[in-house]
Amino acid sequence: MAEDLKVDLELDLKGLLCPLPMVRVSQNITKVPVGGIIRAVATDLGSLADIPSWARTTGNEVVKTERVDKEIIFYVKRLK
Amino acid sequence: MDEKAQKTIAGVLDKRMNRQLLYYLDICTRCSICKDACHQYVTTGDVLYLPAYRAEIIRRVYKKYFTRSGKFYPALSEGSEVDEKLLDELYKTTYACTGCRRCMYYCPFSIDTTWFMAVAKAMLITAGRGSQIxxxxxxxxxxxxxxxxxxxxxxxxxxxxxxxxxxxxxxxxxxxxxxxxxxxxxxxxxxxxxxxxxxxxxxxxxxxxxxxxxxxxxxxxxxxxxxxxxxxxxxxxxxxxxxxxxxxxxxxxxxxxxxxxxxxxxxxxxxxxxxxxxxxxxxxxxxxxxQGKINLTQDKIKEPLTYHDPCQVGRNAGFYEEPRYIINQVAADFREMTPNREKNWCCGGGGGLVAQPDLDDFRIKTGEIKVEQIKKTGARIVVSPCENCRLQLDSLNEKYNMGIQITSIMDLVANAITI
Amino acid sequence: MDWFSYLVAGILVYVAVAVFLFGTAFRIYQWFRVTRSSVKLGLFPRPKSTLGRGFKLVKDSFFYPQVREVDAAMWIFVLLLHLGGIGAFVGHLRLFNEFTLIANALGDEGMAQFAMWTGGTVGIVLMVSVTYLILRRFKSPYKDLAIPEDYLLLILVLVILLLGNHLRFFGDIHVAEYREYIHSLLAFSPAFPEAIAESSTKWVLVSHVLTANLLFIYFPFSKLIHAVGTFAGNLIRSEV
CATH class of the missing domain: 3.40.50 (Rossmann fold)
Structure with a gap:
C-alpha cells in the first residue's frame, strides 16, 4: 500500500508528454537520498512503459505503480 | 587530461572521417554567411553558436592532430589541443544544435554543419561527456x-x-x-x-x-x-x-x-x-x-491558422506540399509564415533540445524569432507535423503568453471527419 | 637578368606553377582516398534530373544566390572579387598572345585604350573588394572566427593587386616587353628584355611576380582550395 512507502519527493507530471515525465524523474532523482522514493503522478500513458525502462537503464527501481482514473502514480526508488 | 586520452578523443575524428566531412573541413572560408542563418546565433550573438565556429572547433582538432600544416606551422592554421576547455565548448555548442540545417541552405559551399556535430558528439561520448539525459x-x-x-x-x-x-x-x-x-x-x-x-x-x-x-x-x-x-x-x-x-x-x-x-x-x-x-x-x-478514402465533412476551421514547416519534414525531407494540401482542405483562413518552406526558421526545439532541461531557458530565448513569425501572421492556431516542434511551440506559447493553440495535422484531419 | 630576378621571376615561377598544379591534384587525391559515406543528405527541394542538378551546381557554385538574401553587400563584393579574378586571368592571357580579333578591330591605339580601361577597372574593382573583405575581417563576429591564414591571404592578394595596379597605371613597361618576358619563360630560358631590365619599375614587376608565386604555392594548402571543393560541396546539396 502507498501508506507503507515513505515518500521523499512529490512530482506532478500531469499533462506532460513523452519524454518529459522521464526527463523530470531523471532530473529529480538526485534530490532524494539513496534509498529515497519519488512519488510521481503522470497522465501520459506512454510513461507506463517509459519510466520502468528508464529505471532499469539507470539502475533505479519502480517499486510500485498505481492507476487512479486517468492518473498513473509511480513510486521510484533511488538505488545509487 | 593526459596525452593518451587526448589522442583517443582526437582519434575519433580519424575513425569517423569520410569524404564529405573532409570536403567540409577543407573548403570553409569562414565567410560567416551562416551567422544570419542560425536562429541561435541571431538571438544570442554568441560566436559559440555561429555555425562556422561550431565546425571550426573540430577543424582545429583536425589540424592539430592530422595535418602537416598543423604540425609545421600551427600558429598559421590554429590547431587546438583536445583539453577540458575545448570539450566544454564542444559540449555546449553541439548538444545545443537543433540540426535544422538552415546554415547549409545559406552556405555558398553547402557545408553541412550536422556532419561536424555528429563527429563532435562521437568525440564527447568517447570522452565520457555525452549528454547524460x-x-x-x-x-x-x-x-x-x-x-x-x-x-x-x-x-x-x-x-x-x-x-x-x-x-x-x-x-x-x-x-x-x-x-x-x-x-x-x-x-x-x-x-x-x-x-x-x-x-x-x-x-x-x-x-x-x-x-x-x-x-x-x-x-x-x-x-x-x-x-x-x-x-x-x-x-x-x-x-x-x-x-x-x-x-x-x-x-x-x-x-x-x-x-x-x-x-x-x-x-x-x-x-x-x-x-x-x-x-x-x-x-x-x-x-x-x-483518393476519397476519408471524407472531411466538418465545416472548415474559420479561425486564422498558420503552418510551421519542421526542418526535418521540410528542408530535410521535402514535404512542403502535402501538409499544405491537407490544411487547405480543413481550414478556411490559412496564412503562410514568412519566410517559409526551405527558408523557414527553426522553432528552436529540434535536435533533442526539448528533452534537455539544462537547455530550457536557451531554447525559450532562441525561439524568439519563431514567436515573432507566428505573431505576424495573426494566426490563432499553429499546425506542425513534428512532436519536437509542437513541444517547443507549447513552451513558447506559455512563456511568451501567445494564447495560441498548437496542433498536429492528424488531429486536424481526425476532427474534420464525421462518422 | 640579375640573379635575384632570375631566381624570383624565373626559377620560382616554375616552382610555383608545379606546386600549384601538383598540390591541387594531391589535395583532390586526398579527398578521393577517403571513403565516401553512403549517407545521402541533400536539401529539399532538389532537382530530380541530372541536368537539373548540373544547372543548380553551376548556379550555386558561381552565383550563390542565397547569399544575397542574408548579406547583400558581401554578396556583391565577393561576386566582384571572383569575376575580377576571372577578368584578371583573362587579361593576363594577353601577355601570352595578342587578342588578335579585338586588336584588329580596334587598331593599336584602340587596343591600348581598351586594355587600359578594362584592365584598370578590373584592377580597381579587385582592390576595392579585397579591401572590403579585409575591413570586414576586423569586425565581430568575423574576427572572432578568423585565423591568421584569413588575414594573410587577403593581405597577400592586396599586395599583388597594389603592385599589379602600379604596373598598369604608373609603369613604363608595355605589353610587347611583357610578352617577350613571358615567352622567355615558356621557352625555359627566362630573361628580361632590355626595356624591362633597365626600367625603374623592374622591381615592382619582380615583387608582383614574387607575391603571385607565393599565392600559387600557398593555394592548394589553404582555404583557397574551395575553388575546387565548392563543386563537391554544392553537388552534395542536391543528392538523395
Missing part, C-alpha cells in the same frame, strides 16, 4: 526493445482505454487498435503516449486501412545523443517488428527526426536494404483524401 532516454528505449515481452501487457492495458475512446469517437463498438497483427499492410509507429495513436486510429478506421500499431515509439534518442550504435538498435526494434509482421510499409507518425532516421539514415548505418517502404503519416493522409 539523452543517454538515459536512449538506454530506456533499448531496454524496452530487449524486454518487450515484459512491456507488452502494459501496452495492451494502455490501449484498452484508448480503444474505448476510439469506439466512442467513431460510434462503432467493434473499432479496435490492432497490435502484433501479422499480415497487416502497414505498421504505424506512434510516439509514447496515446495522443498520436487515437487520431491515427480514427483516420485508419475510416480509411478501412489494414494496419497494426507498433509497440515501439518512433522517437530516437540514440540519434540525438549521437551514438550510431544505439540509434540503429532503437530503429531496429521497429524494423524487426515490421519484418516479423510481414507488413508492406512502415508509416511514421508526425515526428521529423524519426522519419529521417528511418528513410535516410538507417539503411546506410545498418548496411542493409529494407524490404518495405517508409512513409510519413502526412503523405498517407494526403493520399487518403485525394
Amino acid at each position: 539523452l543517454a538515459e532516454l536512449a538506454g530506456a528505449a533499448v531496454i524496452k526493445g530487449e524486454s518487450i515481452d515484459l512491456f507488452k501487457d502494459i501496452i495492451i492495458e494502455m490501449l484498452k482505454d484508448t480503444e474505448k475512446e476510439l469506439q466512442e469517437r467513431v460510434g462503432n463498438p467493434k473499432a479496435n487498435i490492432p497490435i502484433d497483427k501479422k499480415g497487416a499492410d502497414l505498421l504505424y509507429v506512434a510516439l509514447a503516449g496515446t495522443h498520436t495513436i487515437l487520431p491515427a486510429a480514427v483516420i485508419f478506421h475510416q480509411a478501412k486501412a489494414n494496419w497494426t500499431l507498433s509497440m515501439f515509439e518512433a522517437a530516437n534518442y540514440g540519434y540525438f545523443l549521437g551514438d550510431v550504435k544505439q540509434a540503429v538498435a532503437i530503429a531496429k526494434r521497429i524494423i524487426d517488428e515490421a519484418r516479423s509482421l510481414e507488413v508492406k510499409e512502415i508509416v511514421i507518425t508526425e515526428c521529423g527526426h524519426a522519419y529521417r532516421v528511418m528513410q535516410f539514415l538507417y539503411e546506410a548505418w545498418a548496411k542493409e536494404k529494407l524490404p518495405f517502404k517508409i512513409r510519413g503519416i502526412v503523405e498517407l493522409m494526403a493520399e487518403y483524401i485525394k
Whole structure:
C-alpha cells in the first residue's frame, strides 16, 4: 500500500508528454537520498512503459505503480 | 587530461572521417554567411553558436592532430589541443544544435554543419561527456526493445482505454487498435503516449486501412545523443517488428527526426536494404483524401491558422506540399509564415533540445524569432507535423503568453471527419 | 637578368606553377582516398534530373544566390572579387598572345585604350573588394572566427593587386616587353628584355611576380582550395 512507502519527493507530471515525465524523474532523482522514493503522478500513458525502462537503464527501481482514473502514480526508488 | 586520452578523443575524428566531412573541413572560408542563418546565433550573438565556429572547433582538432600544416606551422592554421576547455565548448555548442540545417541552405559551399556535430558528439561520448539525459532516454528505449515481452501487457492495458475512446469517437463498438497483427499492410509507429495513436486510429478506421500499431515509439534518442550504435538498435526494434509482421510499409507518425532516421539514415548505418517502404503519416493522409478514402465533412476551421514547416519534414525531407494540401482542405483562413518552406526558421526545439532541461531557458530565448513569425501572421492556431516542434511551440506559447493553440495535422484531419 | 630576378621571376615561377598544379591534384587525391559515406543528405527541394542538378551546381557554385538574401553587400563584393579574378586571368592571357580579333578591330591605339580601361577597372574593382573583405575581417563576429591564414591571404592578394595596379597605371613597361618576358619563360630560358631590365619599375614587376608565386604555392594548402571543393560541396546539396 502507498501508506507503507515513505515518500521523499512529490512530482506532478500531469499533462506532460513523452519524454518529459522521464526527463523530470531523471532530473529529480538526485534530490532524494539513496534509498529515497519519488512519488510521481503522470497522465501520459506512454510513461507506463517509459519510466520502468528508464529505471532499469539507470539502475533505479519502480517499486510500485498505481492507476487512479486517468492518473498513473509511480513510486521510484533511488538505488545509487 | 593526459596525452593518451587526448589522442583517443582526437582519434575519433580519424575513425569517423569520410569524404564529405573532409570536403567540409577543407573548403570553409569562414565567410560567416551562416551567422544570419542560425536562429541561435541571431538571438544570442554568441560566436559559440555561429555555425562556422561550431565546425571550426573540430577543424582545429583536425589540424592539430592530422595535418602537416598543423604540425609545421600551427600558429598559421590554429590547431587546438583536445583539453577540458575545448570539450566544454564542444559540449555546449553541439548538444545545443537543433540540426535544422538552415546554415547549409545559406552556405555558398553547402557545408553541412550536422556532419561536424555528429563527429563532435562521437568525440564527447568517447570522452565520457555525452549528454547524460539523452543517454538515459536512449538506454530506456533499448531496454524496452530487449524486454518487450515484459512491456507488452502494459501496452495492451494502455490501449484498452484508448480503444474505448476510439469506439466512442467513431460510434462503432467493434473499432479496435490492432497490435502484433501479422499480415497487416502497414505498421504505424506512434510516439509514447496515446495522443498520436487515437487520431491515427480514427483516420485508419475510416480509411478501412489494414494496419497494426507498433509497440515501439518512433522517437530516437540514440540519434540525438549521437551514438550510431544505439540509434540503429532503437530503429531496429521497429524494423524487426515490421519484418516479423510481414507488413508492406512502415508509416511514421508526425515526428521529423524519426522519419529521417528511418528513410535516410538507417539503411546506410545498418548496411542493409529494407524490404518495405517508409512513409510519413502526412503523405498517407494526403493520399487518403485525394483518393476519397476519408471524407472531411466538418465545416472548415474559420479561425486564422498558420503552418510551421519542421526542418526535418521540410528542408530535410521535402514535404512542403502535402501538409499544405491537407490544411487547405480543413481550414478556411490559412496564412503562410514568412519566410517559409526551405527558408523557414527553426522553432528552436529540434535536435533533442526539448528533452534537455539544462537547455530550457536557451531554447525559450532562441525561439524568439519563431514567436515573432507566428505573431505576424495573426494566426490563432499553429499546425506542425513534428512532436519536437509542437513541444517547443507549447513552451513558447506559455512563456511568451501567445494564447495560441498548437496542433498536429492528424488531429486536424481526425476532427474534420464525421462518422 | 640579375640573379635575384632570375631566381624570383624565373626559377620560382616554375616552382610555383608545379606546386600549384601538383598540390591541387594531391589535395583532390586526398579527398578521393577517403571513403565516401553512403549517407545521402541533400536539401529539399532538389532537382530530380541530372541536368537539373548540373544547372543548380553551376548556379550555386558561381552565383550563390542565397547569399544575397542574408548579406547583400558581401554578396556583391565577393561576386566582384571572383569575376575580377576571372577578368584578371583573362587579361593576363594577353601577355601570352595578342587578342588578335579585338586588336584588329580596334587598331593599336584602340587596343591600348581598351586594355587600359578594362584592365584598370578590373584592377580597381579587385582592390576595392579585397579591401572590403579585409575591413570586414576586423569586425565581430568575423574576427572572432578568423585565423591568421584569413588575414594573410587577403593581405597577400592586396599586395599583388597594389603592385599589379602600379604596373598598369604608373609603369613604363608595355605589353610587347611583357610578352617577350613571358615567352622567355615558356621557352625555359627566362630573361628580361632590355626595356624591362633597365626600367625603374623592374622591381615592382619582380615583387608582383614574387607575391603571385607565393599565392600559387600557398593555394592548394589553404582555404583557397574551395575553388575546387565548392563543386563537391554544392553537388552534395542536391543528392538523395
